[in-house]
Amino acid sequence: MMSNVDEQVKEIKRSFRLVMNGVTAQSMRDKGADYHINWGAPLPELKKMAANITPDIHLAIALWKENVRECRILALMLMPPEEMSQELTDLWMEQTTTVELAELGAHCLYAKTAYAAEEAYCWIASERMLCQVAGFNVVARLMAQGIAPNEKGINEFIDQALVALQGENLSVRKAAMAAIVRFAELGIVYQRIAKSALKTIDADFL
Numbered sequence: 474m475m476s477n478v479d480e481q482v483k484e485i486k487r488s489f490r491l492v493m494n495g496v497t498a499q500s501m502r503d504k505g506a507d508y509h510i511n512w513g514a515p516l517p518e519l520k521k522m523a524a525n526i527t528p529d530i531h532l533a534i535a536l537w538k539e540n541v542r543e544c545r546i547l548a549l550m551l552m553p554p555e556e557m558s559q560e561l562t563d564l565w566m567e568q569t570t571t572v573e574l575a576e577l578g579a580h581c582l583y584a585k586t587a588y589a590a591e592e593a594y595c596w597i598a599s600e601r602m603l604c605q606v607a608g609f610n611v612v613a614r615l616m617a618q619g620i621a622p623n624e625k626g627i628n629e630f631i632d633q634a635l636v637a638l639q640g641e642n643l644s645v646r647k648a649a650m651a652a653i654v655r656f657a658e659l660g661i662v663y664q665r666i667a668k669s670a671l672k673t674i675d676a677d678f679l
Contacts, residue, residue: 481526482536486539486541489541511541511542512542512543514542519543519546523550523551526551529553530553530557532551533547533548533549534548536548537568546577549577549581555587559588562592565578566596566603574603575610576610578607579608579611583611584614589611590611590615590626593607593608593609593615595608596611597612597629597634597649602642602644605645606645608648609637609648610651612630612655614655617655621663630652634670635670635671635674637649638650638653638676650678653667653670653678
């Protein structure tokens with residue numbers, strides 16, 4: 474006998490057929506997106522779907538376990554941030570296999586947790602590309618909310634951002650630059666720090 478959560482997951486998966494896009498799914502596969510199943514559903518459609526479902530930790534966990542692109546995106550949208558443990562966050566990041574999920578996770582969920590800054594600074598120092606993408610996106614979102622790092626945090630952020638900006642991965646470079654821009658928007662002092670740091674690598678704001 475199926476539980477209510479199992480029934481919800483089954484119904485949600487059935488609904489993907491209504492918004493599937495084979496061309497988009499194929500394009501993602503061609504670009505190396507690693508999903509067990511990918512319906513190619515557009516993000517706006519998934520956001521509409523999520524808006525009609527009550528956020529729930531058990532449903533979010535069940536959806537994430539499916540390893541279906543659309544299920545994992547909905548899991549990120551439906552997980553209540555206050556109920557997301559740090560251990561589960563670490564597990565989900567370990568299981569994140571695409572830039573899309575790293576970015577969405579940062580914006581929809583991870584930046585809203587109580588430990589967001591702690592995780593983000595660990596991630597930007599990680600050697601794993603997807604952790605860096607998520608970390609810089611979380612940092613950018615926190616700074617967009619006016620949350621400024623302390624002196625130690627500033628030094629860590631600037632050091633890691635400069636390394637990222639000189640790296641080969643475009644997704645990491647974009648995430649790092651977006652975070653630098655948000656950092657500069659915190660005020661004139663931060664703007665001067667950012668400009669001075671970028672000058673050391675012959676760069677400027679994009």
